Each structure stands twice: as C-alpha cells, then as structure tokens.
Amino acid sequence: MPYYLIPIAFLSLLILASAFFIVKQQTAAVIERFGRFQSIRQSGLQMKIPLVDRISGRLSLKIQQLDVIIETKTLDDVFVRLKVSVQYKVIKDKVYDAFYKLDYPHDQITSYVFDVVRAEVPKMKLDDVFVRKDDIAIAVKSELNEAMMTYGYDIIKTLVTDIDPDAQVKEAMNRINASEREKIAAQFEGDAARILIVEKAKAEAESKRLQGQGIADQRREIARGLEESVEVLNKVGINSQEASALIVVTQHYDTLQAIGGETNSNLILLPNSPQAGSNMLNDMVASFAASNEIGEAMKQAKENKKLNK
Structure with missing residues (x-):
C-alpha cells in the first residue's frame, strides 16, 4: 500500500468506528441528524451514520431522588423547616418529552414542592403538621404527577422526611413534655401512697379484729374455767360465795406474783392484805345488787308512767 493511503485508511477506520456506540442499561440515548431529532436508542450496541448523526444526550431511566428543604409558617405562627424527598424517573415511552420539553427537571420539581407545601402547611397547627405529614406528602405527589407527567416524568413517591421547628419552639415543647x-409521675x-395507706389501714383493722376476737375468746375461756372451779369447790362442800372469794383471792395473789416476776415492770399499787380478796368480792356483790335494784326501780317507773297515761 502506498504511504499516502495510510492516513486515509486510518481516517476511514476512525469514521467506521465512530458509527458504533454503546448505551448502558437503564439509559436512553437521543440521536439527532443535522440538529434534528432522529431516534431514541435503548441499551446495547447501537449504530449511527458517522458525521451525520450525533448523540445529543443521554437520559437515565433509573429512579432518582431530589431532596427539597422548605421553610414556611404554620397556622399558629410557628416557623418550621420541612425536608421533602421526591422520588421520580423518566418514563421510558416519553424520553422525547423529558429531553426536549424540560431543561432543568430539578428546578421544576422544586418549584412545585415549594408551591404545595406553602399552600398546605399554613392551614395546619404545628402539632397537626407532625400528625398529618403523610397528607402533605400525598398532596405534593398529586400536584407533581399532574404537572410532570406532561414532561415525561413519573413521580414514584414523595416523603416528608424531616420537620424541624424553630429552636425556641422545640425547647418550649420539650419543657411541656x-x-x-412529671405530672403523670406525681399522679402515680x-x-x-393512697393504696399503701388503705392497705395499712385494712391490715390494722384486721389486726384489731383478731385482737378483739382473741380477747373475747380469752375471757370466754376464763369464765368457763371459773365456772368449772366453782363446780369443783361445790362438790367438796364449799358454797358458791366462798368459792368465788377463794378464786378472787387466788387470782389476786397470782397477779402480784406475775408483776413481781417482771424486772422492767412499772410500779403499780394494789391492795395486798389478806382481806383484799374478800373486800373486792363484797364490793362486786354490792355493786351487782345495787345495779339490779336501780334497774328494777327504772322498770317500775316506766310501768307506772304507762298506767297513768
């Protein structure tokens, strides 16, 4: 081959190589011929006419995300910053619209997000913004879908990912919480404490009841024992009065003996003469007799009063 043909052959090889190009997966290439739209090529090895066709641009068909931060005011005059995340993608059948109708999709989406958020949030109080953030996201998606579908973009999802009130408002909310x-803790x-007092009172009442029952049982047993003692003494020829006196004197000295056996007992003055038991018994008998006489007198007075009427 002559030397002068080598550059021509090399140039021809370059031109032939430029006729082939590769489009990556989930990507669309826009081909123009002399500045006019020619075709859209999908993923794989593609071919174009050298020096006539050119790749005007490539569009990703993957889902993309745009984070938009908006500052606005709520119904109760609280300034709040919201972060809205918009997930979108180019519709495969509308690559032409996405490429030729809209130069800056990010700016367009941001404008719509600002418009919707600043229309919805001022209608809500701060607490409602936190509760109804999904409603805000739905409103943004609805507005964006209607607008961006014309330009070949599909809005997959919108999320309100952050709500940040003014620092002083957050501090006040923390104090309120x-x-x-603290109020709930104080109530508990x-x-x-009230349950403890009630249960303690119930325990004391039960203790008193059992104590009273024990005293009653004790007195019942003492009375039964005295009755049996009197019966035993009657069998050996001692009458009831003498038996009662003997029992009183015996218990009197038993009590003195018990007090004397206590080392830490307080001083108690009791009659301790031999006649003390007999005197106490006579005093009890006299008291019983006097009580019976008073009772009979009151009963007779009531009967006389009824007869006079």
Missing part, C-alpha cells in the same frame, strides 16, 4: 411527664406516686 417534661412537665406533663399519689396513687401508690
């Missing part, structure tokens, strides 16, 4: 929790502590 802390006060509310009060309930616990």
Whole structure:
C-alpha cells in the first residue's frame, strides 16, 4: 500500500468506528441528524451514520431522588423547616418529552414542592403538621404527577422526611413534655401512697379484729374455767360465795406474783392484805345488787308512767 493511503485508511477506520456506540442499561440515548431529532436508542450496541448523526444526550431511566428543604409558617405562627424527598424517573415511552420539553427537571420539581407545601402547611397547627405529614406528602405527589407527567416524568413517591421547628419552639415543647411527664409521675406516686395507706389501714383493722376476737375468746375461756372451779369447790362442800372469794383471792395473789416476776415492770399499787380478796368480792356483790335494784326501780317507773297515761 502506498504511504499516502495510510492516513486515509486510518481516517476511514476512525469514521467506521465512530458509527458504533454503546448505551448502558437503564439509559436512553437521543440521536439527532443535522440538529434534528432522529431516534431514541435503548441499551446495547447501537449504530449511527458517522458525521451525520450525533448523540445529543443521554437520559437515565433509573429512579432518582431530589431532596427539597422548605421553610414556611404554620397556622399558629410557628416557623418550621420541612425536608421533602421526591422520588421520580423518566418514563421510558416519553424520553422525547423529558429531553426536549424540560431543561432543568430539578428546578421544576422544586418549584412545585415549594408551591404545595406553602399552600398546605399554613392551614395546619404545628402539632397537626407532625400528625398529618403523610397528607402533605400525598398532596405534593398529586400536584407533581399532574404537572410532570406532561414532561415525561413519573413521580414514584414523595416523603416528608424531616420537620424541624424553630429552636425556641422545640425547647418550649420539650419543657411541656417534661412537665406533663412529671405530672403523670406525681399522679402515680399519689396513687401508690393512697393504696399503701388503705392497705395499712385494712391490715390494722384486721389486726384489731383478731385482737378483739382473741380477747373475747380469752375471757370466754376464763369464765368457763371459773365456772368449772366453782363446780369443783361445790362438790367438796364449799358454797358458791366462798368459792368465788377463794378464786378472787387466788387470782389476786397470782397477779402480784406475775408483776413481781417482771424486772422492767412499772410500779403499780394494789391492795395486798389478806382481806383484799374478800373486800373486792363484797364490793362486786354490792355493786351487782345495787345495779339490779336501780334497774328494777327504772322498770317500775316506766310501768307506772304507762298506767297513768
């Protein structure tokens, strides 16, 4: 081959190589011929006419995400910053619209997000913004879908990913929450103390009841024992009065002996002469007799009063 043909052959090889190009997966290439739209090529090895056709641009068909931060005011005049994440993609059948109708999709999406958020949030109080953030996201998606579908973009999902009120408002909200929790804690502590007092009172009442029952049982057994003692003494020829006197004197000295056996007992003055038991018995008998006489007199007075009427 003559030397002068080598450059021509090399140039021809380059021109032939430029006729082939590769389009990556999930990507679309826009081909123009002399500045006019020619075709859209999908993934794989593609071919174009050298020096006539050119790749005007490539569009990704993957899902993309745009984060938009908006500052606005709520219904209760609180400034709040919202972060709205928009997930979108180019519709495969509308690559032409996406490439030729819209130069800056990010700016267009951001404008619509600002418009919707600043229309919806001022209608809500701050607490409602947190509760109804999904409603805000739905409103943004609805507005964006209607607008961006014309340009070949599909809005997959919109999310309100952050709500950040003013620092002073957050501090006030934290104080309110802390006060509310302290109030609830105080209520629980009060309930616990009240339950403790009630249960303690129930325990004391039960203790008193059992103590009274024990005293009653004790007295019942003492009376039964005295009755049996009197019966035993009657069998050996001692009458009831003498038996009662003997029992009183015996218990009197048993009591003195018990007091004397206590090392830490307080000083108690009791009659301790031999006649003490007999005197106490006579005093009891006299008291019983006097009580019976007073009772009979009151009963007779009531009967006389009824007869006079």
